[in-house]
Amino acid sequence: MDKVNLPPNPSKLMEGLRDTGYDFNTALADIVDNSVDANATKIDIYIKMDGDGDKLIMVADNGCGMDKTTLKDGMTYGSKGDNNPKRLGKFGLGLKTASTAYCRRLSVITRHSADVEPLKATWDLDHVVKVAEWELLLESPTNFEKKYLEKTAENSSGTLVIWGTIDRLLKEYATPGGKYEQRALDKRVKSFREHAGMIYQRFLDPEDDRARNIEMNLNGKPIDPWNPFFESEPQTEMVADESIKVEVGDGTETEFQIRAFVLPRNENFSTEEAAESAKINNDNQGIYIYRENRLIHPADWLGMYTKEPHYSLLRIEFSFNHELDEAFQVDIKKSQIILNEELYKFVHERFLPAPRTAANDRYRTGKKKKVQEESEDAHDESNRNISGKEKDLKGAEIDVVDEEQNDVEVTNKSGKVSIKLDIESSVKPGQVFVKPVESIVDGLLWKPALVDGNRAVLINTGHPYYSKVYVPNLSSGVLIQGMDSLLWSLIEAELRTMSETTKNHMQDLRFEVSRILRKLVEDLPEPVLEEE
Incomplete structure (x- = not known):
């Protein structure tokens, strides 16, 4: 059996790995993960842009740092790492692929103790494309780089990661570095601040003892932890x-x-x-x-x-x-x-x-x-409209027999019918024909009633049809009047046509229609109320 060694084309692979699907927050967090893995207690992140629109992103920490061997291994694609399975960065690719997803020049400046000179290694994609080799640049750190490493490491071990030649963070602007590009960059900064506060919450919150505490700053300001569960709230x-x-x-x-x-x-x-x-x-x-x-x-x-x-x-x-x-x-x-x-x-x-x-x-x-509160004034126009026409539409007489027991006698063209009918008082002036209520027995959408002696329809604001059909249209007087008129006409027709033999059928009909409507609106979206 023949064997042949086929190393990948470095420029093609590096360019291809730029498209692994990292979004910016995930990519930058991958760099921060390395600082957490290095047992850093302080991490400083910088996202900057100069007046020409050139951007620079840096992550500095006071972690364990690296010697020359460890640095070269860390810059190797698919590096062995320290074989600690607990590491947040666990595949040996994150530092490189996350960085080059947004920049063409990745530099790492590091020292493993305070008494050694920092080392620097750089992957420059343009250089790799030019020489067509896996050629890592080993350079001397600049004074600028030493300064930012020292600001965080403070006479101890530490590492500074720099993204240079950033070409994929923002779109091109007509005025590079101008106010519109700065505004777009500020949004990126704000988004990452919130993202970091959420994903590293257990490390950032000194009250959370599940992880060691880390001080993390972005552009010189502390990143605050965000606990999605709000356990400190009394009603959580x-x-x-x-x-x-x-x-x-x-x-x-x-x-x-x-x-x-x-x-x-x-x-x-x-x-x-x-x-x-x-x-x-x-x-x-x-x-x-x-x-x-x-x-x-x-x-x-x-x-x-x-x-x-x-x-x-x-x-x-x-x-x-x-x-x-x-x-x-x-x-x-x-x-x-x-x-x-x-x-x-x-x-x-x-x-x-x-x-x-x-x-x-x-x-x-x-x-x-909330629905009940919003419905209180929604039916005023309907009540006024019905009030003007109710006498002309009257087709049944209702006499109260026993108000305490809700016993009434309905007289219509079929004769006299004894039924039970809710006897209520209005809660606001004029609300005597259409009255919204929080619930109705058996989950009915509507039912007939007497309100201040007037034939009225009670409408159940707790029924899904009300919350999903009525509520989104509360500001539309015509639609609300149309639906109210329909329900009021149904109870008026019920009172006009019922007899001793059919009176129970009317209640069954209301039950079935209410049940069917509940099912039909099941997949409609919930309304967005004012407070939301």
Whole structure:
């Protein structure tokens, strides 16, 4: 058998690896991961641009640093690394592929102790293309580079990573370095600040003892931790907490932790600032996945469910260590996982149903209250319209027999009929023909009633048809009047035509129509109310 050694074309491979799909936040976090792995207690990140539009990104740390051998290994594609399976950077590619996804010149300046001169190694893609060789540049650090390494390392070991010749961060602007490009860069900075605060929360929060504390700064300002579960809020409720033992491939046993939190509604947070920080919306519901205390995949249901508003208060914390990398199929960018069939089934069928019910209940309670508040004035025009025409449309007489028992007698063209009819008082002047109520027995959408002696329709604001069809149109007087007129005419027709033999059929009809409407609007979107 013949064998032949076929090394890859360096320029083709390097250029090809620029397109591995890194977004900016993920790519820069990959560099920060290396600083965390180096046991740094301080990490400084800089994202800068000069007046000509030339951009520079640097990450400095006071970690263990590298000697010449370790530096060369670290700059090797597919490097061996230190073989520590707990490392956040675990594939030996992140430093290179994440960096060159956005820059054409990657430099690493490092020292493994305070009493040695720093070393520098550079991958320059333009140089590699020119010489068509895997030629790493070993250079002397500039005074500028030494200065920024020293600012963070402060007479100790440390590393400075620099992205130069950045060509993929922003689009080209007519005025390079001008206010529009600076504004776009500021958005990138703000986005990464929020991203880093979220994924390194356990490291940044001195109150969280699950990970060692790290000081992390971006452009000279501290990055604040963002805990998606807001456990410090009095009304945050942990509704499930399990530690599950798992046997891995070699027969050893490990475990993962999964907890479910139902957050308060916006109006129930302790302060307006806390409510704003919690970012209660569809995007932030779901499972937050942590590997070795670093968030690797936020706010997703992993294909189990779609994101719906009534689960916007539910957030799941899922934590595991490196021993479960294979079971969870962690990808090279550490940006997602795929659960194997057994774990997927456990989370989907056994763990999530109860927390989803709790989140739905809390959402619905507040939603019903808000819908009721918004509906209070929505039917005024309908009441005025019916008031002007009601006498001309009168087709049945109603006499109250026993107000306490809701017993009435209806006289229509079929004769006299004894029925039970809700007898109510208006809650506001003029609301005597169409009255919104929080609920109706049996979940009916509507039913007839007497309000201040007037034939009226009660409309159930707790029915899904009301929240999904009425509520989005509350500002449209014509549509609301049209729907109100339809329901009022149905109760008027019911009272005109009922007899002793048909009176129960009318109630059955309302029940069936209400049930069918509930099903028909099931897939319609939930309304966005004013507070949302």
